[in-house]
Amino acid sequence: MRAEQQIEAAHSAFIASQDVAPPVRAAWLVAVAASIEAHADELVALAQAETHLGELRLSGELRRTVFQLRLYIAEILAGENLDATIDHADGAWGMGPRPDIRRVNIPLGVVGVFGASNFPFAFSVLGGDTASALAAGCAVVHKIHDGHPELGRRTGEVAIEALRTAGAPEHLLSTVTGRDAAEALVDHPLTRAVGFTGSTVGGRTLLDRIAARDRPIPFYGELGSINPVFATERAWALRGDEILTAYAQSFTMGMGQFCTKPGLLFAPTDRDQVARVVGDQVAQGQRTPLLSAKLRAGFDAALGDMCATDGIEVVVAGDFAESPAPTVLLTTAEVIRGNPAILEREMFGPATLVIRYQPGEDLAGLAALLDGQLTASVQAQAEENIDPLLAVLRQKSGRVLWNEWPTGVTVSYAQHHGGPYPATTAERTTSVGPAAIARFMRPVAYQGFPAAQLPPALQNENPWHISRRVDGRWQRHDQGTGSSS
């Protein structure tokens, strides 16, 4: 089937299923989650072969992916994604008589999802974009990442078979491969939104292509982030070695192939301390080849550029064999002030840049030189007043961490995985957590409808037992929150 035909088939599946009750859609997704779990051994083995990631990491990622799906299922059963709002007719309304008007979110239609190379489960065929789009009631056409074609194909088969057995319409989920199909997916009039996780260059190309469409559609792109960490003088004096050790663990985790890898550390350190502590730490770490030859080439080029930059020295040297060893570069705040573009260079892989600063440094001023980020972290003592720094970091990022590390993104209600461009193309939205579902819905208001003609979510009797706002007051039905408590 050509990509265009797949998109049309996906649209038909969307039309056929857009109005099913939450428990019906939930049952489809429950079947998918169970089937992925049942095929975990096969899928993890496929992922190992195609990505060089370890079994432990991949099993954990699969568990996370299944958990995420179940959390979103609980969310749609509670109706949180519908934002159902009812205003009864009110003759005394302040601006003049108000008609009966009711609003509910409906799914957008066909969603194109581009899988990422570095999360073969959690940001791929059944990753966060697919899970949230399906939970929203959309149909999904997933572009399998070239880095794990067999895993993508097989994950798709397992999920599609589960959907079929559970009674979902054919083509609610399908997969495509290759560049032509990817372009068709972005251009097709029936595509109503696109989700993407990848490089800034690739993401910008898609953003511009979407901007040229006759009808604009939302593009949820997660692009580049360097995830700066700021250590205060006081924290460094008390636990500098400890911070450096944890930093080394975080930036080498998964060979540094995370969008949340800390790529910058601002600290009142020196060359000897970095060499000693980080050198010790990275000598102990496991090495594996990077995800793909293409990614490796990009890493080598980015690292080479950094090493060739005036004022940057190599402190912990990586070798350049099949599995690159972690590399730590060092520069100073003065160099950065003279060439702030250094802060915008992402090295996707096991390399990082330490920026040495002198006592009395204006950390907020340094932070102001940063580009948009997914995360920004501080290492500080609880009693310190670092409000000016925090104010800038909040402006620059989507998640601010205190004495924690940005790698390891929890999937929970409060999570925000997003941030100002180029971290994402849509900073108001998250690609992780139940709040991601709303990205694939839009509101529709119903005015003056006879009771029996209203959609169930807006009927006075509340047949779906969902949370609703009625005449300005919330009426919550706290069912199925997915909480462990």
Next chain:
Amino acid sequence: MRAEQQIEAAHSAFIASQDVAPPVRAAWLVAVAASIEAHADELVALAQAETHLGELRLSGELRRTVFQLRLYIAEILAGENLDATIDHADGAWGMGPRPDIRRVNIPLGVVGVFGASNFPFAFSVLGGDTASALAAGCAVVHKIHDGHPELGRRTGEVAIEALRTAGAPEHLLSTVTGRDAAEALVDHPLTRAVGFTGSTVGGRTLLDRIAARDRPIPFYGELGSINPVFATERAWALRGDEILTAYAQSFTMGMGQFCTKPGLLFAPTDRDQVARVVGDQVAQGQRTPLLSAKLRAGFDAALGDMCATDGIEVVVAGDFAESPAPTVLLTTAEVIRGNPAILEREMFGPATLVIRYQPGEDLAGLAALLDGQLTASVQAQAEENIDPLLAVLRQKSGRVLWNEWPTGVTVSYAQHHGGPYPATTAERTTSVGPAAIARFMRPVAYQGFPAAQLPPALQNENPWHISRRVDGRWQRHDQGTGSSS
């Protein structure tokens, strides 16, 4: 002051005020509302002189504008716009131990707002975009519409003086005029979002200009809408004349200069009925000149194109003196099927197109030919099953009405003033109602923060007494809902 300097000053005002407590911000906006009310006579007189709209209409619009501001004030006092979400650390969380993570919406920064010609109050200096952006905590630079420069200038003065007296930072709100300033506003790196209400051509130009920015920003454009009305055969048989009369009242209201003017009526009617009923009705209506010479020229051109189209006949003829008389055109479903592009031609002013259909017509099939709309209406009997038609109208529009008329947009919680392109450039958002505030905010998550370092909205003690979701369960504080009940 040059526009660039104004934007920088607005950014400083934003930085200075982004974190004030809701009651402080509310007090600033309360002062603005009171001051506009106090200057109502002066402002309405200015508006009359510049827009040709009547005193009654303008007074009502001013009241609506003030009401809207007060409704948004109530919303931010309740904290609904913050979407505060707290997940406590949880060692038993399903995907592995969860850190303490908390999320809150923060304001975006400087917002550029382009005023509309047809609502000199409700979509202008203190219109919905400005009110929602200020409520969100943003600073606003407002581009005054060329159609009412004196009113824009004076409204700005009154509001700015009220803000100053109430203690808000200078430049939280300012106004600009002219094309150069408008372009600076769209292009400036410190501009973080743009709101616009106007023509499809103008809006698309802005959309493309924003897409070419180095850093993309959200563009909330409300462009064109033709607002189709579908009358069923049964409804027509029972009350065809009554429907035509109400249709004539709706499309001539305010000389048809509303984005929600019904521009298409699909009905099993004939030439004689339309001529008789609508002709009678429009003969009674008041005539005033259109808002501006430019708008009049656009109306004449659009109407001329329609009249020159094969298969379209003039049934109620407008004269083309200073104040154009309402004009009704008639065509058939067959003509539309052969040339569906007719349905995409907006005539902004007192003209409308009736599409005559034959018994047994497939109304859903006709509706499928439509472009994106702000509204779509049905005239039908409560006992009819018109689900296929409703399903298509929901896909095509942001508000569906049953036996009501789209003009007269209430400001309430459930309102959705939006719709698929070209009705708007951001169909997931509304420009009317408290839900509009969220357009100018973005989420930030705080992970692992010491209790005393958290922003007030996320502290366990809930010092702002706002609604929050804690570990998946909502804790509502239903204060100040603005409801009349």
